[in-house]
Amino acid sequence: xxxxxxxxxxxxxxxxxxxxxxxxxxxxxxxxxxxxxxxxxxxxxxxxxxxxxxxxxxxxxxxxxxxxxxxxxxxxxxxxxxxxxxxxxxxxxxxxxx
Amino acid sequence: xxxxxxxxxxxxxxxxxxxxxxxxxxxxxxxxxxxxxxxxxxxxxxxxxxxxxxxxxxxxxxxxxxxxxxxxxxxxxxxxxxxxxxxxxxxxxxxxxx
Amino acid sequence: xxxxxxxxxxxxxxxxxxxxxxxxxxxxxxxxxxxxxxxxxxxxxxxxxxxxxxxxxxxxxxxxxxxxxxxxxxxxxxxxxxxxxxxxxxxxxxxxxx
Amino acid sequence: xxxxxxxxxxxxxxxxxxxxxxxxxxxxxxxxxxxxxxxxxxxxxxxxxxxxxxxxxxxxxxxxxxxxxxxxxxxxxxxxxxxxxxxxxxxxxxxxxx
DNA sequence: ACTGAAGGCTGCCCGC
DNA sequence: GCGGGCAGCCTTCAGT
Numbered sequence: 001x002x003x004x005x006x007x008x009x010x011x012x013x014x015x016x017x018x019x020x021x022x023x024x025x026x027x028x029x030x031x032x033x034x035x036x037x038x039x040x041x042x043x044x045x046x047x048x049x050x051x052x053x054x055x056x057x058x059x060x061x062x063x064x065x066x067x068x069x070x071x072x073x074x075x076x077x078x079x080x081x082x083x084x085x086x087x088x089x090x091x092x093x094x095x096x097x098x
Numbered sequence: 099x100x101x102x103x104x105x106x107x108x109x110x111x112x113x114x115x116x117x118x119x120x121x122x123x124x125x126x127x128x129x130x131x132x133x134x135x136x137x138x139x140x141x142x143x144x145x146x147x148x149x150x151x152x153x154x155x156x157x158x159x160x161x162x163x164x165x166x167x168x169x170x171x172x173x174x175x176x177x178x179x180x181x182x183x184x185x186x187x188x189x190x191x192x193x194x195x196x
Numbered sequence: 197x198x199x200x201x202x203x204x205x206x207x208x209x210x211x212x213x214x215x216x217x218x219x220x221x222x223x224x225x226x227x228x229x230x231x232x233x234x235x236x237x238x239x240x241x242x243x244x245x246x247x248x249x250x251x252x253x254x255x256x257x258x259x260x261x262x263x264x265x266x267x268x269x270x271x272x273x274x275x276x277x278x279x280x281x282x283x284x285x286x287x288x289x290x291x292x293x294x
Numbered sequence: 295x296x297x298x299x300x301x302x303x304x305x306x307x308x309x310x311x312x313x314x315x316x317x318x319x320x321x322x323x324x325x326x327x328x329x330x331x332x333x334x335x336x337x338x339x340x341x342x343x344x345x346x347x348x349x350x351x352x353x354x355x356x357x358x359x360x361x362x363x364x365x366x367x368x369x370x371x372x373x374x375x376x377x378x379x380x381x382x383x384x385x386x387x388x389x390x391x392x
Numbered sequence: 393a394c395t396g397a398a399g400g401c402t403g404c405c406c407g408c
Numbered sequence: 409g410c411g412g413g414c415a416g417c418c419t420t421c422a423g424t
Contacts, residue, residue, distance in 0.1 A: 235308040
């Protein structure tokens with residue numbers, strides 16, 4: 001796998017593409033840091049902002065997990081969910097369970 | 099600092115901009131992971147690729163540090179560095195010293 | 197710091213003590229794995245058990261974080277919290293906010 | 295599988311035992327961290343200590359693998375290995391081969 | 393300069 | 409055997 005071979009060129013391509021993406025990533029990371037700094041300059045505690053973002057992120061994750069649970073219910077109940085009435089019933093069941 | 103106040107709006111803005119950037123970052127991160135997977139599918143060892151990239155990054159950092167050192171020398175030598183010819187002269191000096 | 201020196205003996209002592217603790221840790225880890233296996237043999241899904249444990253752990257963490265939040269409120273409100281009545285008021289505030 | 299059923303009690307038992315073991319594990323983990331801190335206070339680089347421990351662990355694993363290989367040879371040679379003298383003979387054979 | 397936390401990376405274990 | 413998910417480790421950074 002020396003220079004100039006097909007494999008070598010492929011490797012080079014992978015490496016360069018990854019390096020480019022890492023550069024992009026660094027830009028974004030730096031932007032985020034700048035925002036935190038700016039927020040701090042405006043009197044907001046960065047740590048608190050992180051808490052807020054973490055909280056929102058988790059809430060979103062919780063919602064998605066609940067959705068997965070609902071899907072589990074739906075699948076477990078099979079065909080029933082295929083009819084509007086059945087679906088509504090299952091949904092009602094889920095709401096009371098949650 | 100409740101909803102609707104100026105500070106509240108500012109905070110909301112910061113939070114949302116950061117969240118957007120984090121979303122962007124996630125996209126890039128996922129792209130990188132995909133590339134590593136693709137490389138693996140093509141028979142390259144991901145771990146080794148990481149090593150290669152780390153090595154190149156290190157080399158680049160070393161070069162930049164050397165460049166900074168060079169700049170320090172240039173400035174220490176005063177206006178000479180401001181002309182291309184002078185710069186080249188100092189650079190030659192530096193190369194032999196290094 | 198060669199063999200037989202004071203520093204060498206100290207280092208040896210640290211290394212061995214750490215290795216012993218790691219051995220202990222391995223025992224505990226293996227015990228945990230055995231328990232998961234036993235649970236599986238008894239018809240319980242290990243993955244679900246992990247979920248349950250993670251859930252309980254998080255609930256505990258949440259409670260502690262809430263306590264930290266309460267502390268933050270208390271400190272922010274300063275002296276007020278030093279009187280029983282003030283403390284109760286803050287606590288009431290916290291309850292409605294949570 | 296609700297509370298009070300046999301299965302429920304079994305599950306509860308598993309969960310609690312696992313949680314207890316995890317608590318034990320945390321104690322050991324914390325002890326290890328303390329040791330690293332203490333080592334650092336005594337002028338040792340924690341990172342290097344980790345390297346040392348990893349190295350010794352690797353060496354130990356290598357030795358055990360070699361021992362397993364030796365056992366394989368011994369068994370392949372049949373009953374010879376059952377006597378101390380025979381074992382020593384095979385071991386000599388192995389040492390020169392390795 | 394050191395400590396404590398936050399994020400990223402690696403190795404491990406599981407299920408497919 | 410492989411890929412996904414998860415825990416542990418390492419690194420970096422803000423704060424002191």
